[in-house]
Amino acid sequence: MKRLMELRNRALYCSFCAVALLLCSTLVFAGDIVHQDDVAPKRPGCDNNFVLVKVPIWVDGEEITEFVGVGARFGLTLESKEKRANQIRVSLADPPDCCSVPKNKLTGEAILVHRGKCSFITKANVAEAAGASALLIINNQTELFKMVCEANETDVIVGIPVVMLPKDAGKSLKLSMSNSSNVSIQMYSPHRPLVDVAEVFLWLMAVGTILCASYWSAWSAREASIEQDKLLKDGSDEFLSKEIRHSSGIVDINILSAICFIVIASCFLLMLYKFMSHLFIEILVVLFCIGGVEGLQTCLVSLLSCFRWFEPAAECHVKVPFLGTVSYLTLAVSPLCISFAVLWAVYRHVSFAWIGQDILGIALIVTVLQIIRVPNLKVGTVLLGCAFLYDIFWVFISKWFFHKSVMIVVARGDGSGEDGIPMLLKIPRMFDPWGGYSIIGFGDIILPGLLVAFSLRYDWLCKKGLKAGYFLWAMLAYGLGLLVTYVALNLMDGHGQPALLYIVPFTLGTLIALGKTRGDLKHLWIRGEPDCRSCAHVRLHSDEKQPSKM
Incomplete structure (x- = not known):
């Protein structure tokens, strides 16, 4: 049975570790926006802040849909309240690009134009001179484009609001105008709150998941250490003690496997970017459900086994085809877990x-953190260091090679018809007028969680107190790093941020600096165990060899 559990745990580890590394960024989006601020900085008359704009569409006095656009660097600023925004009738430009005086008369109407040969400023000046009260520009691509002033344009004075809509929104609006002669719009830009409650709950969720997983991992390590002490005290061979650890299903990663995980995750991420489709999302959903079922089952069985009412069911086993020997408690819990995952899918x-999704994801993360272990600080440094570079490359540097952020495109599920891939914890933004979700990737919890769990195992084996140990400071460092990530996210106007860019220096730097100060760095770095004088099972083994020193 133990051998079966080991194989099953190793399969879970191999299947989901690379997938968990797939998303290592905390990402919150309001849409993909292209900009050219580097070639056209702010200047008088062209110094508006870029804002997202809500554009409700009214047909024959009834609101039918709402689009999201982006305001220009120039022009009149918009109202922030919907009730203050006036309804404006929409007309098509003639010519469509509005690079010359329109043939149709505009008396306070909003004019809908296409991107053409002339600049945005030229379009705005022509539309304003013709009597238009607002200018809607349809982009020639699906994303939004931040409209700036060109370098040779000076003394920019535009007295009407200018908003860009994505290509699909413009197509839908034109279709509505062809079917009805009475189409009007509103334009307003509600303010986004600096901090949403969703971010607070997501922070608590991530920190709480690592906290629970760390204590479970440390408790398992202590139980294994006690069992190993008993074998050594009885004079058992050292090979038996190693076999206990090996058969428990725990996997200690090494430097080579840490590097391989990052390489595999990068290849998988690139494959999803190139071949993203609805089918790929469905495959990821199936993989996520399998991992979620395994994680939820493991967590429930372990939790219920702590109660004496369920002890008989946990200790009695039966052979099941294709599964081998399993407990009655596992058989009772498994159908519930499978049903839950299927209903979610x-x-x-x-x-x-x-x-x-969050319940399945947390169960999967906790189980993975209990199965996979970092044996020492050296392996943890290599793993987090590689993940640190991985995160930065696929969020930022990949734009230079692929013209888009690969991580962002995959996380959002572009081209798949889905809201995003399932390997995320997410909470809806409750007080944000723009809606959406605050999300965090599994990798942002699992990878630093491995290091935090390692620090607690070290503290328990060394019998260190909370303040004198490393776990408390590792947890504080992780929480602070994640908090800084959200601060950066809000300062960057909601654009995706690689969370490990902030979390890794906080957690890894704290452990290394603290270990160096306390003189434990050598043991943390190489052995991953306390000094022989304070490690119970090593002391017992030493005492048996030298009884005269007792």
């Missing part, structure tokens, strides 16, 4: 499906 598009 079927109804994952409903508004409250994020709850099921």
Whole structure:
């Protein structure tokens, strides 16, 4: 049975570790926006802040849909309240690019134009001179474009609001205008709160997940150490003590495997970027459900086994085809876990499906952190260092090679018809008028969580107190690093940020600096165990060899 558990745990580890590394960025999006601020900086008359703009569409006095655009660097600023925004009738430009005086008369109407040969400023000046009260420019691509002033344009004075809509929104609006002669719009830009409650709950969720997983991992390590002490005290061979650890299903990663994980994750990420489709998302959903079922089952069985009412069911086993020997408790829990995952997969598009996704995701993360262990600080440094570079490359540097951020495109699920891939914890933004979700990738919890769990195992084996140990400071460092990530996210106007860019220096730097100060760095770096004088099972082994020193 133990051998079966080991193989099953190793399969879980191999299947999901690379996938968990797939998303290592905390990402919050309001849309993909292209900009040219580097070639056209702010100057008088062209110094508006870029804002997202809500554009409700009214047909024959009834609101039918709402689009999201982006305001220009120039022009009149928009109202922030919907009730203060006036309804404006929309007309098509003639010519469509509005690079010359329109043939149709505009009396306070909003004019809908296409991107053409002339500049945005020229379009705005022509539309304003013709009597238009607003200018809507349809982009020639699906994303939004930040409209700036060109370098040779000076003394910019535009007295009407200018907003860009994505290509699909413009197409839909034109279709509505062709079917009805009475189409009007509103334009307003509500302010986004500096901090949303969703970010607070997501921070607590991530920190709490690592906290629970770390204590479970340390408790398992202490139980294994006690069992090993008993064998050594009885004079058992050292090989038996190693076999206990090996058969427990725990996997200690090494430097080579840490590097391989990053390489595999990069290849998988690039494959998803190139071949992203609805089918790929469905495959990821199936993989996520399998891992979620395994994680939820493991967590529930371990939790219920702590109660004496379930001890008989946990200790009695039966052979099951294709599965081998399993406990009665596992057989009772498994159908519930499978049903829960299937229900989430079927109804994952409903508004409250994020709850099921978070439950499955947390169970999977906790189980992975209990199975996979960092043996010493050297391996942890290599793993987090590689993940640190991985995160930065695929969020920022990949734009230079692929013209888009690969990590952002994959996380958002572009081209798949889905809201994003399931390997995320997410909470809807509750007080944000723009809606959306605050999300965090599994990698941002699993990777630093491995190091935090290692620090708690070290403290327990060394019998260190909370303040004198490393776990408390590692947890504080992780929480602070994640907090800084959200601060940077808000300062960057909601654009995706690589979370490990902030989390890794905080957690890894804290452990290295603290270990150096306390003189434990050598043991943390190489052995991953306390000094022989304070490690119980090593002391017992030493005492047996030298009884005269007792």
